[in-house]
Amino acid sequence: MNQLIGLLLTILTLALAALLVVPIELFFHPYALLLVIGCVFGVMFLSYGSHAFAIFKYASQPLKNQKEYFWVISFFDNLSNTAILTGAVGTIMAHTLTLNQIASASGLLSISGQNILPIVYGYALAKLVFEPLKQNVLRKAIVANVNENIQKQIEHNNYIAKRLNLVAISVFILSCLLLLA
Amino acid sequence: MFKFIGLIISFGTLAVFILSYGQFMPLIDGSAALIMFGVFFGGAIFGYGNNIYNFIKLSRAERIKALDLFITLDFYNYLSKLTYYSAIIALLFSAVIFLANNQQADSFGTAISLSLLTCLYGIIISALIIQPLKHSVLYKNMNANEGTSAPKTNKK
Numbered sequence: 001m002n003q004l005i006g007l008l009l010t011i012l013t014l015a016l017a018a019l020l021v022v023p024i025e026l027f028f029h030p031y032a033l034l035l036v037i038g039c040v041f042g043v044m045f046l047s048y049g050s051h052a053f054a055i056f057k058y059a060s061q062p063l064k065n066q067k068e069y070f071w072v073i074s075f076f077d078n079l080s081n082t083a084i085l086t087g088a089v090g091t092i093m094a095h096t097l098t099l100n101q102i103a104s105a106s107g108l109l110s111i112s113g114q115n116i117l118p119i120v121y122g123y124a125l126a127k128l129v130f131e132p133l134k135q136n137v138l139r140k141a142i143v144a145n146v147n148e149n150i151q152k153q154i155e156h157n158n159y160i161a162k163r164l165n166l167v168a169i170s171v172f173i174l175s176c177l178l179l180l181a
Numbered sequence: 182m183f184k185f186i187g188l189i190i191s192f193g194t195l196a197v198f199i200l201s202y203g204q205f206m207p208l209i210d211g212s213a214a215l216i217m218f219g220v221f222f223g224g225a226i227f228g229y230g231n232n233i234y235n236f237i238k239l240s241r242a243e244r245i246k247a248l249d250l251f252i253t254l255d256f257y258n259y260l261s262k263l264t265y266y267s268a269i270i271a272l273l274f275s276a277v278i279f280l281a282n283n284q285q286a287d288s289f290g291t292a293i294s295l296s297l298l299t300c301l302y303g304i305i306i307s308a309l310i311i312q313p314l315k316h317s318v319l320y321k322n323m324n325a326n327e328g329t330s331a332p333k334t335n336k337k
Contacts (some may be wrong), residue, residue: 029200043309045187047316052183071323078316085308090198092301096294097202149251155185156254160261164304167268171300174272175293178279 003132010128014099015060032090032118036125039086040079062140069143071151074157076134077176079136081161087122088168091115095172098177119169184235191309212291213271220267221260221306228259245308250322257315264303264311271299324336 018027019036043050094115102108196215199205227231239245245253271297282288 031198035194035198037255038193038197039309042187042189042191043313045183046313047187048320049187049317051320059265067323069318071253074316074319078312082308082312085304089301089304089308092297092304093199093208094202096207096297096301097199097204099293100204100207104296113330123337138211153251153254154299156258160258160265160307164265164300164307166331167265167272168304170301171268171272178289178293181235 003136006132008130014124026113027117027120029114029117029121032087032094032121035082035090035118036086039089040083040125043082048075056133059136062142063070063087064142066143066146066150067143069146070154072137073134073154076130076137077157079153080130080134081158083122083126083130084119084165085122085161085168087119087125088165089120090118091172092156092168095175102179108176108179115172122137184274187235195305195309199230207294208298208301209210210294210298213295216271216295217264217299217302217306218276220270221263224263225260227257240314243321245318245322250318254315257311257318260311261270261307261315264307268296268300268303272296 018024030124048055055072055075058068063069063072095112098111102111105179184252197210233256238252239249273293278288278292278295297301
C-alpha cells in the first residue's frame with residue numbers, strides 16, 4: 001500500500017510540475033507510450049514466457065537462495081534496461097523520420113522536443129517503477145556470500161545497456177547541433 | 182507460444198510507431214547496416230569461431246552445468262558488446278566524413294544518418310534479440326521451482 005502511495009505521489013508531482021511549466025499536451029505522445037510499454041512487455045514474454053508475471057511476486061517476498069537472487073535481480077535489470085533502450089530507439093526513429101520534414105532551424109527545435117518524449121517515458125518507467133521494485137527485492141533478500149560469478153554477471157546486465165544508451169543520447173544531441181550549425 | 186506472442190508485441194509496437202510517422206524508408210541505410218552486421222558477425226566469428234554453434238546448442242538445452250551457464254551468458258554479453266562497438270565505430274566514421282567534407286552540406290546528411298541508424302540497429306539487436314535470448318537461458322537454468330545446477334556459495 002505504501003509503495004502504491006509513493007508511486008502515485010511521484011506521478012502526481014511530475015504531472016503537476018509539467019502542468020505548471022507548459023501545457024500538458026506537450027508531454028503526451030501516445031505512440032511513444034505504446035512503443036515503450038509494448039516493447040517492455042514483449043521482451044518480458046520473449047525472455048520469460050508464461051512465467052513472466054509470476055516473478056513479480058518476489059517484489060513482496062524475500063529471496064532465500066542465490067538462484068532466486070540471480071534471476072530475480074536480472075529480471076528487473078532486464079526490464080529497466082529494455083525500457084530505457086526502447087525509449088532511445090523511439091527517439092532515434094522519430095528524429096530520423098522527421099529530419100526530412102524540417103524546413104528551418106526553429107522547426108528542428110520544436111520537433112526535437114517532441115522526439116525526446118520516448119526516452120523520457122522509458123527512463124521514467126525504468127527509474128520510477130522497475131528500480132524501486134528491484135530495491136525492494138534487494139532490501140528483503142536473505143542471501144549471504146553471493147558467488148563472484150553471479151555478481152559479475154549482474155554487473156554485466158547493466159554495463160552494455162548504460163553505454164548503448166549514452167551513445168544513443170550523444171548521437172542524438174550531436175546530430176541536432178550539427179543541423180543547427 | 183508466449184515467446185512468439187512477445188516477439189509479435191515487440192516488433193508490432195515498433196511497426197505501429199514507425200507507421201504513425203507515415204514513412205519508413207529513411208530508416209533503411211545500406212552503409213549503416215553494413216557496419217552493424219559486419220562488426221557483429223565478424224566480431225562473433227573472430228571471437229568464438231566454430232564454438233558459436235556449441236553455444237547455440239547449449240542455449241537450447243533444458244539444463245546446463247553451472248560453468249557452462251556462465252560461459253554461455255558471457256557469449257551473449259559479448260554479442261551485445263559488439264553492437265555497442267559498431268555504434269562507436271559508426272560515430273567515428275561520421276566524424277571523419279563530417280570533418281573531411283565540412284565545406285559540403287550534402288555530406289552532413291550522410292554522416293548523421295550513418296551514426297543514428299547504426300546506433301538504432303545496434304540497440305534493436307541488443308535489446309530485442311540478444312538480451313531476451315540471454316535472459317531466457319538464465320531463467321531456464323535458475324528457475325527455483327525446478328532442479329538446477331546452481332553454483333555453490335563462496336565459503337571464505
